[in-house]
Amino acid sequence: MTCERFEELLSAYLEGELSGEGRLEMDGHLAACSSCAELLSLFRETQGALAGFPELEPGPALMARLYAIPEKRSFFGTVSDFVLRPSLQPVYAAFTVLFIALSFVFFHPQGRSIQKAIDRQIHLGYNQVEKLYAKAGSVTDELGSLKNTVVDSIKTLNPIKGQEDKK
Amino acid sequence: MDLKAIVRECLEGRQGAWETLMNTYAKRVFNMAYQFSGSRQEAEDMTQEIFFKLYGSLAKFDFEKNFTAWLLTLAKNHLIDEYRRTKWERTQRDDFDERVLPQASIPGPEESLARKETRALIWEGLNRLSSEMRMAVILRDLQGRSYEEMAEILGLPLGTVKSRVNRARIALAEVLKEKKGELS
Numbered sequence: 180m181t182c183e184r185f186e187e188l189l190s191a192y193l194e195g196e197l198s199g200e201g202r203l204e205m206d207g208h209l210a211a212c213s214s215c216a217e218l219l220s221l222f223r224e225t226q227g228a229l230a231g232f233p234e235l236e237p238g239p240a241l242m243a244r245l246y247a248i249p250e251k252r253s254f255f256g257t258v259s260d261f262v263l264r265p266s267l268q269p270v271y272a273a274f275t276v277l278f279i280a281l282s283f284v285f286f287h288p289q290g291r292s293i294q295k296a297i298d299r300q301i302h303l304g305y306n307q308v309e310k311l312y313a314k315a316g317s318v319t320d321e322l323g324s325l326k327n328t329v330v331d332s333i334k335t336l337n338p339i340k341g342q343e344d345k346k
Numbered sequence: 347m348d349l350k351a352i353v354r355e356c357l358e359g360r361q362g363a364w365e366t367l368m369n370t371y372a373k374r375v376f377n378m379a380y381q382f383s384g385s386r387q388e389a390e391d392m393t394q395e396i397f398f399k400l401y402g403s404l405a406k407f408d409f410e411k412n413f414t415a416w417l418l419t420l421a422k423n424h425l426i427d428e429y430r431r432t433k434w435e436r437t438q439r440d441d442f443d444e445r446v447l448p449q450a451s452i453p454g455p456e457e458s459l460a461r462k463e464t465r466a467l468i469w470e471g472l473n474r475l476s477s478e479m480r481m482a483v484i485l486r487d488l489q490g491r492s493y494e495e496m497a498e499i500l501g502l503p504l505g506t507v508k509s510r511v512n513r514a515r516i517a518l519a520e521v522l523k524e525k526k527g528e529l530s
Contacts, residue, residue: 190512221519228464229487229518237376241390245368248394248401249359 180208185215189222349413356404368397371414374489375421381484382425384473392428396421415498418491422481422499429477464522471521479514486511 185208191197192205209216237245284293349370355363375396380389400420407416472480485491485499496507 186516187509187512190508190515217523218516218519221523222515224464225468225515225519225522226487228461228468229483231461231465232381232469232488234373234377235380235386237372237393238390241376241393242368242372244394245372245397246365248398249364251398 180204182208182212182215185209185212186218189219193222193226350409353404353407353409353413356401364401371417372397375417378418378421378484378489379425381472381488382429382477382480384469392425395428396424399424412498415495418485418499419501422485426477426481467522467525468518471518471525474521475514475517479510479517482507482510483514483518487515 185205188197188201188205192202197205209219284290284297287293349367352363352366352370356367372393376389376393379392379396380386383389383392400417403420407413472483475483481500482496485496486493491499493504493507493511496502496511497504500507502510
């Protein structure tokens, strides 16, 4: 038996889980190997020390806090259930992205120039929209005048009245 | 005591059911937290956090399963997660307080002194184990759980649990050897 194998079987040996043959092998190794014998002695000492470890009593203050958990939970639970609803996750994700983008603007060394560039883009966009709106107005006017012209032409030609006269 | 009936009463909000559950498990969980963290203050905070979590997830308990194992799994997960989150802050355990030992376990003055020293060394030595190994020693040698219960709590095969406990005990024996060498 090797020392590694002895170590692997040490707990089983002390807990009486080994067969007669296994025990004999362990005993044989122990008689021949002083370092494993020392390990066994330390192992037993450790086990003895662990067996006598204290069990503490939870203090009355802790017990009072534990008893009060349902009352605390009824308030915090309602709040946390609302805040942690899965349906709010996309909202939190969107806010996170927004905050990250804003942090780039506010904490970037050239933050002011970025802000100016953004302002410029916003103004440009606004102007574009204004122009489009103005264009749309002029197109509407043109369409209106075209409509009037067509109506006037129809009135002038008045094909129905002409047919009545022929009769 | 029918624990599952008590859990059902807790879920129904019956007065006194939660107190009964606390009286049954507070000491066990508090000691587990104390042995794991080595600090009474931290153990108190963690015990409260564990039971807070328990109250929140009580509705998810599967009544086909063992409640004690389920609670201890929750406690184990919380303790290991907390340890991983803050392990850089944890370098020292509380001084080993021999005063809390039951007097019957102290046989005589000389033997008592030697045992006290060994216990203090082991107490410190627990900090040198990885969180998984420490938990294995705590559950088996300090809390007295069976290997089968441990397999359920740790979510590991029986053979893995036995080998982990063995390796943890050997590691602790080696720590004891090293610390004794430092002292002499």
